[in-house]
Amino acid sequence: MINNKKIGVYDSGVGGLTVYEKLKKLMPNENYIYYGDLKNQPYGEKTKDQLIQYAEDIFKFFIEKDVKCIVMACNTTSAIAYEALKDKYDIKVYPIVQSCANVLSLLEIERLGVFATPVTINSHIYKNEIYKYNKEMQVFELACPEWVKIVESNMINASSTIDCVKKYLDTMKQNNPDKIVLGCTHYPYLRRVLVNIWGDDVFIDPSIIFSNYIKYDLEKHNMLNLSENEGTEEFFVSANPNEFKIAAKMFYELKNTPTLVEFAGV
Ligand code: DGL
Numbered sequence: 001m002i003n004n005k006k007i008g009v010y011d012s013g014v015g016g017l018t019v020y021e022k023l024k025k026l027m028p029n030e031n032y033i034y035y036g037d038l039k040n041q042p043y044g045e046k047t048k049d050q051l052i053q054y055a056e057d058i059f060k061f062f063i064e065k066d067v068k069c070i071v072m073a074c075n076t077t078s079a080i081a082y083e084a085l086k087d088k089y090d091i092k093v094y095p096i097v098q099s100c101a102n103v104l105s106l107l108e109i110e111r112l113g114v115f116a117t118p119v120t121i122n123s124h125i126y127k128n129e130i131y132k133y134n135k136e137m138q139v140f141e142l143a144c145p146e147w148v149k150i151v152e153s154n155m156i157n158a159s160s161t162i163d164c165v166k167k168y169l170d171t172m173k174q175n176n177p178d179k180i181v182l183g184c185t186h187y188p189y190l191r192r193v194l195v196n197i198w199g200d201d202v203f204i205d206p207s208i209i210f211s212n213y214i215k216y217d218l219e220k221h222n223m224l225n226l227s228e229n230e231g232t233e234e235f236f237v238s239a240n241p242n243e244f245k246i247a248a249k250m251f252y253e254l255k256n257t258p259t260l261v262e263f264a265g266v
Contacts, residue, residue, distance in 0.1 A: 003225050006031040006232075008062035009071040012041035013152050014244060015185035016073030017251040019096065022211035023071070024233070024252075027224070031231040033065055039238035039262060042148045043076040044117020044184065051119070055081035057263035059089055061236075068223055071214060072096055073207075075183050076117050079125035092221070096185065099213045100206040101129035107204075109178035111138045115168065116183030118143040126183055140175040144168045144187070151189040154247045165193045179204050189250055236261045 009020050013036045020034055040046070040054050055077050062070050069092040072078045078095035086093055097120075104112070104126075114126045121143040130139055147168075150161050172180060181204045182188055188205045195203065218224045225231065235258035237244050245254050 002068050003223060004031070004227065005066055005068035006033050007069055007071060008033050008035070008058075008065065008067035009073050010035040010037065010058050010062075010077075011074040011185055012037050012043040012076070013148070013186070014189070014247045014251070015148070015151065015187075016071075017248050018185050018188045018205065019071065019073035019207040019210055021252045022207050023214065026211050026215050027218075027231075029227045029229060029231050030225045032233045033062065033067060034233070034235045034258075035061065035261075036235070036237040036244055036258070038152075038240045038244060041152065042117065043074060044119045044143075044145065044148060046076075046119065048080050051077055051080040052084050055085055056088075059085060059091070061261065061263070063089060063091060068092070069094060069214075069218070073185055073210075075120045075125075075185065079120045079123040092223070094210070094214050094217070096206060096210050097125050097183070098129055100209045101126070102133050103209045103213070104181065104204070104206070105130045105133035105137060107137075107179065109137065111140065111175060111177045113172045113175060113177035113180035114139060114141045114183045115144050115147075115172070115180060115187060116141065117148065118145050120183055126181065140172065140177055141183075142168060142172050144184075147190060148184065148186045151186040152243070152247055154243075156189060156193065156250070161190070162193055162197075165190060166197055169194070169197055177202075181206060235259070238262050 035058050072095045078097045082095040121141045127139040146164050237258045241258045
């Protein structure tokens with residue numbers, strides 16, 4: 001039965017947990033595998049060839065584990081690796097940016113800011129995907145290169161973090177955006193700092209749209225797990241399992257330390 005198979009979710013680190021915890025709440029009876037590629041982060045500074053290689057290694061790992069679908073809970077890999085891999089394996093793949101663009105394009109706003117990694121911003125994936133559905137919305141993209149490291153090294157409460165976040169908010173403010181998308185799954189970890197500076201109703205976390213879309217699509221394809229029991233979960237990382245467990249805490253309290261699984265990489 002395909003319905004009982006696992007859902008594979010991956011990111012370069014703890015960022016994808018912002019998606020995972022919502023999937024788990026929405027569909028607690030599903031079985032999950034999460035992979036955090038800590039050895040190769042930050043993805044947001046890697047080349048296209050590297051990102052495709054990392055994604056392929058993780059796809060093969062998930063396929064060996066017999067997953068029913070793969071959730072790219074990482075904007076950077078969705079922007080760069082999804083097109084190259086979407087038809088290569090006989091498996092359903094959910095990329096975060098492309099899955100959320102339609103809903104974002106329907107928001108009644110004129111000026112949309114996007115904070116994301118350098119690779120995501122340089123790909124202009126948000127601008128291009130939204131433009132497919134809405135040619136009127138103006139999209140202002142800004143890379144925040146330090147933010148992933150702040151989150152992964154658990155430095156969210158450091159005073160230097162507030163200055164760093166403020167620097168990018170000030171730059172974005174010049175575009176006078178109505179809303180700002182947190183276009184990297186690590187950035188919701190900084191929400192408290194962001195909101196303290198610029199109010200609560202400005203920031204959009206696409207993981208909410210994304211997890212709802214995945215549930216809707218699995219249901220549409222009769223792929224939902226119909227069991228009434230709580231599902232299983234397994235966590236794997238390519239490096240630093242203890243650091244992962246500590247940094248994860250804000251979004252997801254892991255019961256056990258994740259298992260180390262490394263691929264040859266590039
Ligand atoms: N969390 C990932 C994203 O959504 C990438 C973070 C990184 O640069 O490793 O883009």
